[in-house]
Amino acid sequence: MSSILIVDDDDQLRQSFQKLLTEEGYEVRTAATGEAGLEAVRQAVPDLVIMDVRMPGMSGLDAFQAMREIEPKLPVIIMTAFGTTETAIEATKRGAFDYILKPFEIPEILRQIEQALQAGRFMRSRVEMDVRPESAVPDALIGRSEAMQQVYKAIGRVAPTDATVLIRGESGTGKELVARAIYHHSLRAHKPFLVINCVAIPETLLESELFGYEKGAFTGATTRRVGKIEQANGGTVFLDEIGDMPFNIQAKILRLLQEKSIERLGGREPIPVDVRIIAATNRDLEASLASGHFREDLYYRLKVVTIELPPLRERKGDAALLCDYFLARFSAEMGIDNPGITEEAKALIESNPWPGNVRELANTLQKALIFSRGYPIRPEDISKAVLGTSGQGQVNNESADKILRQWVRESLAAGIRQDIFAFFMDRLTRILITEALDLTKGNRSKAAKLLGISRPTLHDKMEKCGLTEPGEEGQG
Known part of the structure; x- marks a missing residue:
């Protein structure tokens, strides 16, 4: 359970915020002043701090600075009214995860909380490599195949350098875990690590998310906003799915790599930044070059060092190890005894091609575990988790489809x-x-x-x- 500290002098906001986040499954503590918040962090470092910028006594900015001295990787979301946005912007430049304007919408703040908690976990939770499968560590690269041994060696060689790294591999092969492993073993491990998914963010928002914007840069830009690259100054930025990055933004990434500077949207002066770029893609970049969807100059800048992640079907013997690892991990996360798995079920797992790779295997085992009722997982449990049925996948899927189509047809006809x-x-x-x-x-x-x-x-x-x-x- 993630722990959140709320620091605000508004009693009503603290209480309603605490109620909301407790119901969302978080462990919540509160403090009414910057001094009390700082003491709470000294006693037990939370996973996230949400703090007002203007309070009696110690300001939110001063409290933020002091908290970062205690735990440099502590994510902090600053709450601010419109009149204090400059202070919030300054906090963001100094490393706060983000700021949010009051009054705010619940879905918006919940999204920011999830993103901030993930960023904090990525920075603090080391990615272990080649650990024992029965260990329940939350993040690990598991595998003893020759292909994975080459990946471990590549991580060890590139991590201590400042080289740009391009990670290539099919969806679900663990590209993000490799990026985090490189970060944790790098000389920038004590600095920020921010993940930008180039597909998850709409094209119209991606540029401002990366580079920020000046007041008046576009309709609705009522204040200046610091982008993620500037926010990560001194640290590492992971550009996931870079093969899908819009062509016009590729030019700005190229400039960042060449000149170590950016320009905010609407800005006129270059802003020097010192970040290491790790990028990943499941795309055929060579085909994208040929079709004109990816810049050739950026392609050669990115592939200074390339790490190729093998698909699970080419990692002989690793599926069984991953099976033991995920069952141990998910059982620990759910607070239940590990029911184990039969040899027949393991054989079925080893024979499956797993087109979704490690991610698909993990999801399958998690579903099988939820419905296992405590007994060892059997082949039929794996089949049910993969197909959504118990052995009669095609027949039952067709029956369900027929019922659904009949319901739709009757409703449309009526x-x-x-x-x-x-x-x-x-x-x-x-x-x-x-x-x-x-x-x-x-x-x-x-x-x-x-x-x-x-x-x-x-x-x-x-x-x-x-x-x-x-x-x-x-x-x-």
């Missing part, structure tokens, strides 16, 4: 609703969410994992479906 598309989407969403919550006994974190979405996304969809409690909505 013509009783004009918003039929939205109606069906809402009904299916509600069914999925309620079933996931029922299976996980109301645990939202486990339900979100089961659905393959983040907890804030689950919260958003629950609100839209009217599945939240009356007191859970809107906070200002």
